[in-house]
Amino acid sequence: MAIAAHETASTELPMDTGVDRDHRRELATELGKALASCYVLYHKTHAYHWNITGPLFYSVHKLTDEQYEDIAKAIDDIAERIRSIGFAAPTGLGNYLQESIIEDAPGIKSAGDMIKELAEDNQAVARQLRPIIHKAEEVEDVYTADLLTARIGAHEEASWMLNALVVDKLESAAAA
Numbered sequence: 462m463a464i465a466a467h468e469t470a471s472t473e474l475p476m477d478t479g480v481d482r483d484h485r486r487e488l489a490t491e492l493g494k495a496l497a498s499c500y501v502l503y504h505k506t507h508a509y510h511w512n513i514t515g516p517l518f519y520s521v522h523k524l525t526d527e528q529y530e531d532i533a534k535a536i537d538d539i540a541e542r543i544r545s546i547g548f549a550a551p552t553g554l555g556n557y558l559q560e561s562i563i564e565d566a567p568g569i570k571s572a573g574d575m576i577k578e579l580a581e582d583n584q585a586v587a588r589q590l591r592p593i594i595h596k597a598e599e600v601e602d603v604y605t606a607d608l609l610t611a612r613i614g615a616h617e618e619a620s621w622m623l624n625a626l627v628v629d630k631l632e633s634a635a636a637a
């Protein structure tokens with residue numbers, strides 16, 4: 462009798478590519494937390510893309526379009542990296558919300574608040590990735606280190622572009 466697809470499910474796959482299994486497991490856990498943050502940031506970026514209003518509407522609508530597409534791709538890359546180092550990618554939206562360092566943000570805010578929040582959230586994800594890269598380099602998981610290094614660049618760029626839209630507001634807040 463054929464084995465049902467669900468009976469082949471495994472949380473861990475055999476592999477031996479030179480990174481110790483315990484190290485891979487630690488990295489998979491940290492990658493899962495980063496994935497959760499990216500998932501919440503993806504949703505927030507998308508929700509603000511839909512709901513932004515005011516003179517900056519078109520700029521932010523276009524910019525967030527690019528950003529949520531980029532995060533969606535990154536989510537897939539991170540989840541598939543977890544699989545590639547032998548472990549199961551996290552499931553369950555409730556689990557993502559619990560693990561994420563990015564706060565969920567239901568409701569509608571002003572354009573300025575949306576932009577500022579997204580800029581800060583992108584920086585927070587970059588900060589979250591830094592120690593994971595350090596760990597990946599320590600255990601010679603060079604691919605994970607490379608993947609996350611590129612993601613830091615993407616989140617820093619996203620933050621720059623968002624902040625640049627409201628730089629006058631930021632300057633007056635800093636001077637106050």
Ligand SMILES: [Fe+2]
Nearest residue numbers: 510511522526
């Ligand atoms: Fe859209």
